[in-house]
Amino acid sequence: MRCPHDGREMDLRKVRRTATIRGRTVTYLPNRYVCPKCGIEAESPELAATNQKRLSEAYKKAEGLLTAVQIVEARRRRGWTQEDLARVARVGVASVKRWELGSIQSKANDEALRRALFDRPTDEHAWNGGRPLSLDRMRLILERFSQKLRRRLLTTRSKDKLLYAGKYLFYADMVAFRETGRGMTGASYAALPHGPQVNNYSELLPLIRSAKPNAAEPLTDEEERIIDRITKRFPSNSSIYEASHLEPVWREKPTGALIPYSDSVRLKAL
Ligand SMILES: [Zn+2]
Incomplete structure (x- = not known):
């Protein structure tokens, strides 16, 4: 010039x-x-x-607000798109885009961004949702689903493959992790040919059957509400089966690969 x-x-x-x-x-x-x-x-x-x-x-x-650079860096560290961040922080994606370009967010929105980006467990909780495996809780949650759905999810059949039960647990754990920062059971999940499934379910099944739901940590109100939403969203076995097969987090994984809890932000059905 x-x-x-x-x-x-x-x-x-x-x-x-x-x-x-x-x-x-x-x-x-x-x-x-x-x-x-x-x-x-x-x-x-x-x-x-x-x-x-x-x-x-x-x-x-x-x-004392997050700068645009800080937002972008923290989001990338989590491997999130702008849409992922918007969903977790419960703000509009257009707002995320503007803030990353330098627009100034309100104090309330800044707090929502901080909660989404920093106040939840990261990698070390990727496979168990931030709690130790509780077979008692798995059984408790399956019984709660059964009560609400008015059908049995856990049978005594020797050939039970937890085909539907595994999917109800999958959504319960993933949605709880996404919304409360902690899963419900501590189970890990794998992408199996018939959908997302409790990892090592065949070894765990006899242990779940003999577990003691009364000994489990009781469900919180928030967890009860999540179970309720899942029940309403998937009233039938076929509905949860079909929805789980449309989930990108399952479709994109090679067979047998674990599905990390961090994928919960990308669930489509709930
Ligand atoms: Zn001059």
């Missing part, structure tokens, strides 16, 4: 500026074209856009 007064080639320089934004004065470092001869400053439209973002980032930092 050339100086409009003397035609000299202008230098691109980082300058220190203060600006008042939403009643707060912040210092930031925009890039400006500066004429080495007369000192006049200018901005190109692209520069103006990045400088605007620097100003809002400085404001967010001063106000």
